[in-house]
Amino acid sequence: xxxxxxxxxxxxxxxxxxxxxxxxxxxxxxxxxxxxxxxxxxxxxxxxxxxxxxxxxxxxxxxxxxxxxxxxxxxxxxxxxxxxxxxxxxxxxxxxxxxxxxxxxxxxxxxxxxxxxxxxxxxxxxxxxxxxxxxxxxxxxxxxxxxxxxxxxxxxxxxxxxxxxxxxxxxxxxxxxxxxxxxxxxxxxxxxxxxxxxxxxxxxxxxxxxxxxxxxxxxxxxxxxxxxxxxxxxxx
Amino acid sequence: xxxxxxxxxxxxxxxxxxxxxxxxxxxxxxxxxxxxxxxxxxxxxxxxxxxxxxxxxxxxxxxxxxxxxxxxxxxxxxxxxxxxxxxxxxxxxxxxxxxxxxxxxxxxxxxxxxxxxxxxxxxxxxxxxxxxxxxxxxxxxxxxxxxxxxxxxxxxxxxxxxxxxxxxxxxxxxxxxxxxxxxxxxxxxxxxxxxxxxxxxxxxxxxxxxxxxxxxxxxxxxxxxxxxxxxxxxxxxxxxxxxxxxxxxxxxxxxx
Numbered sequence: 001x002x003x004x005x006x007x008x009x010x011x012x013x014x015x016x017x018x019x020x021x022x023x024x025x026x027x028x029x030x031x032x033x034x035x036x037x038x039x040x041x042x043x044x045x046x047x048x049x050x051x052x053x054x055x056x057x058x059x060x061x062x063x064x065x066x067x068x069x070x071x072x073x074x075x076x077x078x079x080x081x082x083x084x085x086x087x088x089x090x091x092x093x094x095x096x097x098x099x100x101x102x103x104x105x106x107x108x109x110x111x112x113x114x115x116x117x118x119x120x121x122x123x124x125x126x127x128x129x130x131x132x133x134x135x136x137x138x139x140x141x142x143x144x145x146x147x148x149x150x151x152x153x154x155x156x157x158x159x160x161x162x163x164x165x166x167x168x169x170x171x172x173x174x175x176x177x178x179x180x181x182x183x184x185x186x187x188x189x190x191x192x193x194x195x196x197x198x199x200x201x202x203x204x205x206x207x208x209x210x211x212x213x214x215x216x217x218x219x220x221x222x223x224x225x226x227x228x229x230x231x232x233x234x235x236x
Numbered sequence: 237x238x239x240x241x242x243x244x245x246x247x248x249x250x251x252x253x254x255x256x257x258x259x260x261x262x263x264x265x266x267x268x269x270x271x272x273x274x275x276x277x278x279x280x281x282x283x284x285x286x287x288x289x290x291x292x293x294x295x296x297x298x299x300x301x302x303x304x305x306x307x308x309x310x311x312x313x314x315x316x317x318x319x320x321x322x323x324x325x326x327x328x329x330x331x332x333x334x335x336x337x338x339x340x341x342x343x344x345x346x347x348x349x350x351x352x353x354x355x356x357x358x359x360x361x362x363x364x365x366x367x368x369x370x371x372x373x374x375x376x377x378x379x380x381x382x383x384x385x386x387x388x389x390x391x392x393x394x395x396x397x398x399x400x401x402x403x404x405x406x407x408x409x410x411x412x413x414x415x416x417x418x419x420x421x422x423x424x425x426x427x428x429x430x431x432x433x434x435x436x437x438x439x440x441x442x443x444x445x446x447x448x449x450x451x452x453x454x455x456x457x458x459x460x461x462x463x464x465x466x467x468x469x470x471x472x473x474x475x476x477x478x479x480x481x482x483x484x485x486x487x488x489x490x491x492x
Binding site: 130132133135136137138139140141142143146150151154155158231 | 317323324325326327328340401
């Protein structure tokens with residue numbers, strides 16, 4: 001145990017006296033930005049794709065659009081996030097002659113990736129809403145898009161909120177791979193501390209604890225949101 | 237007002253409607269009865285193109301709305317619909333259920349006149365819709381339920397709200413798809429009473445129903461459907477007292 005307290009002392013020295021906390025805060029900030037923006041982009045893309053997928057299929061344009069969406073979803077669900085990051089950063093961008101920071105690439109890829117997953121979640125959510133809701137909206141003369149946006153999707157989101165929360169949690173955890181394209185995150189921060197303290201046991205332990213704390217907070221937040229959204233189910 | 241000409245509807249290989257012709261005039265109360273599977277609900281749902289007809293025409297105010305190139309939403313606003321399962325918007329309060337479509341249409345017309353309407357104009361539309369919705373709720377005695385969600389209402393209350401939701405658009409005709417079939421027996425009366433009131437005010441209605449007493453009392457015309465066609469069409473009194481076609485005689489012997 002004496003050995004362990006020495007390790008903790010060393011960790012604290014690097015964390016505080018040698019300003020390791022700056023790296024941790026930066027990493028924490030990046031992790032949250034990538035996950036939150038990724039989720040936001042993912043919800044928009046996912047909702048659009050899910051809507052395309054539930055459209056009636058008798059028009060040719062809808063079928064073509066459906067095919068395109070299904071290729072997109074298959075690609076992003078069928079390859080690991082690391083591969084997508086590397087492809088985007090080292091293949092796509094140079095081919096297109098563009099330059100983007102590792103951080104921006106990470107946000108874009110996280111958004112595209114979660115869009116693919118959320119589209120499936122959202123489709124299940126939309127299909128869980130009784131078809132009569134759409135019919136009633138159309139019967140009073142609202143267009144498909146308005147009925148979808150004001151009636152069906154709010155009810156779908158309520159049904160899928162726990163699953164959407166899981167997706168957010170998965171995104172938070174997966175941000176640890178953005179170091180592949182040189183973006184700072186919680187993993188790089190604690191790796192930096194470990195390198196400077198010449199020991200990794202305490203830094204990685206601390207990293208895991210931070211992840212758990214963030215995710216417990218998010219779970220709590222989701223539970224509160226669910227309670228708020230369920231108000232239309234309660235009698236008063 | 238509505239001219240149905242040789243209306244056909246198939247689901248895949250199954251032909252449900254085999255050529256229906258009907259004229260619905262202002263003030264008509266057409267009751268459609270028939271055994272289950274006869275196509276009466278499908279017929280009603282074709283009238284506002286909830287099901288797209290696969291053949292024939294539906295001329296509503298001079299426009300063939302069965303034509304897929306027509307903007308059906310404009311015409312649906314003039315054809316209210318009431319469903320067997322009520323279909324109130326679960327995520328909206330009772331008041332919002334009634335206001336949603338009128339506010340949407342009001343805003344749309346406002347933006348047509350002025351792409352950047354003032355906040356005062358928008359508020360005015362909402363306020364007008366709210367006054368109208370509240371007066372409709374008062375009419376059915378549910379003004380105290382304005383701000384609750386539909387899940388807290390009884391079946392009869394839900395269906396009455398669904399009827400005034402249709403009325404809020406000032407429709408020229410209301411289509412009723414078995415409006416009392418999902419109700420507990422003691423709640424059927426309140427819904428039928430409201431429908432009778434509308435009938436006396438001269439609302440044009442097309443009603444698919446199993447309530448024979450109601451059809452006889454309120455209907456101005458009665459259509460008996462079976463096997464995808466209208467087998468017999470007559471005044472309710474004449475039909476019930478002296479049915480002509482054998483299928484109608486058989487049907488009435490079972491239900492009366």
